[in-house]
Amino acid sequence: MTTTTEAPASQPIADMEADSLIGTFPEGQRLVGSQCNTCGCTMIGSRVVCSSCISRDVSRVALPSTGVLYSFTRIHVGTAGIRPLGYVDLDNGVRTLADIREGDVPLRPDMRVELGIDDDDWFFTPAAGEKRED
Amino acid sequence: MSENVFVISAAMIPFGKHRTSSYVGLAVSPLIDAIRDAGIEKSDVDAVYVGHSYGGMMTGQRICKEIGLGTVPTVNVDNACSSGATAIHEAWQAISQGLIDIAVVIGVEKLTQFGGGTLPLSPEDREVKQGIIMPAVYAMRATRYLHETDATPEDLALVSVKARKHGALNPFAQFRKETTVEEVLNARRVADPLTLPMCCPTGDGAAVVVLASERARKRLDSKPGIRVAASVLHSGHVAEGFRDMIKPEISYDSARDAYAMAGVGPKDLDMIELHDAFSIAELIYYEAFGLAEPGHGVDLIRDGKTTFGGDVVVNPSGGLLSKGHPVGASGVAQVAEAFWQLTDQAGARQIDKARWAMTHVTGGGTAGLDHGACTIHIFEAA
Numbered sequence: 001m002t003t004t005t006e007a008p009a010s011q012p013i014a015d016m017e018a019d020s021l022i023g024t025f026p027e028g029q030r031l032v033g034s035q036c037n038t039c040g041c042t043m044i045g046s047r048v049v050c051s052s053c054i055s056r057d058v059s060r061v062a063l064p065s066t067g068v069l070y071s072f073t074r075i076h077v078g079t080a081g082i083r084p085l086g087y088v089d090l091d092n093g094v095r096t097l098a099d100i101r102e103g104d105v106p107l108r109p110d111m112r113v114e115l116g117i118d119d120d121d122w123f124f125t126p127a128a129g130e131k132r133e134d
Numbered sequence: 135m136s137e138n139v140f141v142i143s144a145a146m147i148p149f150g151k152h153r154t155s156s157y158v159g160l161a162v163s164p165l166i167d168a169i170r171d172a173g174i175e176k177s178d179v180d181a182v183y184v185g186h187s188y189g190g191m192m193t194g195q196r197i198c199k200e201i202g203l204g205t206v207p208t209v210n211v212d213n214a215c216s217s218g219a220t221a222i223h224e225a226w227q228a229i230s231q232g233l234i235d236i237a238v239v240i241g242v243e244k245l246t247q248f249g250g251g252t253l254p255l256s257p258e259d260r261e262v263k264q265g266i267i268m269p270a271v272y273a274m275r276a277t278r279y280l281h282e283t284d285a286t287p288e289d290l291a292l293v294s295v296k297a298r299k300h301g302a303l304n305p306f307a308q309f310r311k312e313t314t315v316e317e318v319l320n321a322r323r324v325a326d327p328l329t330l331p332m333c334c335p336t337g338d339g340a341a342v343v344v345l346a347s348e349r350a351r352k353r354l355d356s357k358p359g360i361r362v363a364a365s366v367l368h369s370g371h372v373a374e375g376f377r378d379m380i381k382p383e384i385s386y387d388s389a390r391d392a393y394a395m396a397g398v399g400p401k402d403l404d405m406i407e408l409h410d411a412f413s414i415a416e417l418i419y420y421e422a423f424g425l426a427e428p429g430h431g432v433d434l435i436r437d438g439k440t441t442f443g444g445d446v447v448v449n450p451s452g453g454l455l456s457k458g459h460p461v462g463a464s465g466v467a468q469v470a471e472a473f474w475q476l477t478d479q480a481g482a483r484q485i486d487k488a489r490w491a492m493t494h495v496t497g498g499g500t501a502g503l504d505h506g507a508c509t510i511h512i513f514e515a516a
Contacts, residue, residue, distance in 0.1 A: 019263070021264075022285055022431070024243045032221040033469045039375060041373075042374065044260070044374065045260055051372050051374060051502075052374075064272070070274075070278065070376075070379070071274035071275070071277045071278040071281070071286075071379060072274060073269075073270050073273035073274050073276075073327075073328075074323075074324050074325065074326040075265075075267065075269070075270050075273075075278060075324075075325045076322070076323045076324055076325065076326070077251070077252065077267075077269065077324050077325070078251075078267075080265075082173050083265065085264075085265060085266070085270055085274075086274065086492065087274060087379075089376055093374075093375040093376065094374055095373070095374070095375050095376060095377065097260075097261045097264050097266055098263075098264075099265070107276055109277060110281075
């Protein structure tokens with residue numbers, strides 16, 4: 001009688017369960033990130049595999065609430081009216097796409113921005129202390 | 135030892151809104167024309183490669199059955215806007231490795247099926263869920279380019295003006311009327327700073343090329359053809375953090391590899407068909423291809439270096455901005471333009487003594503990637 005081994009079944013990842021990027025942490029409501037406990041790579045969203053080293057040892061972490069606006073646009077097409085959207089480089093280096101709420105300070109690349117939460121909506125807005133450049 | 139591969143015929147329909155045509159209806163005529171122009175019988179075809187993104191199951195087989203072209207392998211390829219060029223790359227690989235002699239490549243797309251608006255992107259994608267659309271991606275590139283260089287919205291408009299000027303000469307182009315900087319700047323805004331004429335129109339299209347080995351070409355009595363000097367396909371690489379949106383690594387790297395494979399450089403090129411889905415893209419790709427130093431692509435459009443009579447004619451067809459961008463068809467249509475230009479069949483838009491051509495098409499809006507795919511081909515008159 002020969003001994004056989006059975007190949008283990010790979011399992012699907014339930015990545016459709018968490019669809020909100022906002023979570024509650026000790027420091028308050030923050031963007032949800034994931035940090036790899038093997039190589040330290042930090043990523044946006046709830047992830048179960050590290051995109052850098054493919055480790056599955058990944059922890060849920062709060063992302064910084066402040067960062068720098070890399071670029072932005074105002075979308076005029078579609079049904080949402082004029083929608084400002086931008087890429088924000090958070091203070092730990094993670095980039096996220098975000099709705100941008102404009103205040104009195106005109107948007108410009110490289111300005112400091114901070115997270116805002118309004119009911120279920122989250123967005124970034126020019127950080128306190130950002131001044132008009134004109 | 136890889137074998138030389140040649141494009142021996144090309145055909146396409148005028149791009150536009152062909153609402154009464156299906157994928158089959160769009161593609162069958164250029165398929166027949168390309169086979170006939172190549173001087174082959176359908177029984178000579180060893181394989182069919184079909185680029186499309188939204189055609190659904192068995193698009194290639196649905197097209198080919200209409201002319202009784204079956205039995206041989208038919209491969210359907212989806213790489214978003216790079217689908218058609220990826221299909222050519224696959225055909226080139228098979229022929230250059232000596233596996234087959236003659237391949238038909240079809241690029242086809244019917245975007246009027248969506249009733250207008252921006253391209254549907256995968257709803258599984260994180261940034262798509264947040265509301266990203268392709269015009270916004272390029273608009274953010276433009277915002278950053280204007281921030282880091284001395285380029286202005288007028289420069290973005292100049293790209294569209296050039297595209298329309300070229301498109302006016304091309305019977306295959308969707309837009310055949312010239313425009314002005316003022317008209318472009320005053321047009322409806324899509325995503326700041328991009329206005330409507332700075333964005334390629336959607337539409338329907340189909341283009342077909344026939345590729346052949348040197349052995350097959352000789353057997354066919356050396357019909358006019360162009361040699362594939364380089365065929366490069368890259369995929370995007372994820373960045374969880376900073377990515378320089380005005381130095382897209384996927385196009386820089388693909389161009390570097392294509393030049394190395396072809397043994398030529400940017401100064402050797404007589405024409406380029408590049409992926410001008412939005413006007414800002416053209417300025418960035420001038421830099422990616424080594425036509426200008428980073429930050430100075432804008433000088434080329436201002437100085438008229440990339441139109442007829444300049445250093446290199448970029449998008450003599452009118453590019454995606456004038457010709458339209460039925461995504462799966464665009465990469466094949468670019469190669470059709472290179473074929474016609476290098477075989478002196480480009481009519482009113484013929485570039486004098488064109489010998490070297492490059493085509494470039496990227497594909498896909500995916501969170502974390504610059505682009506999903508990039509395909510570059512370099513061709514030599516032969």
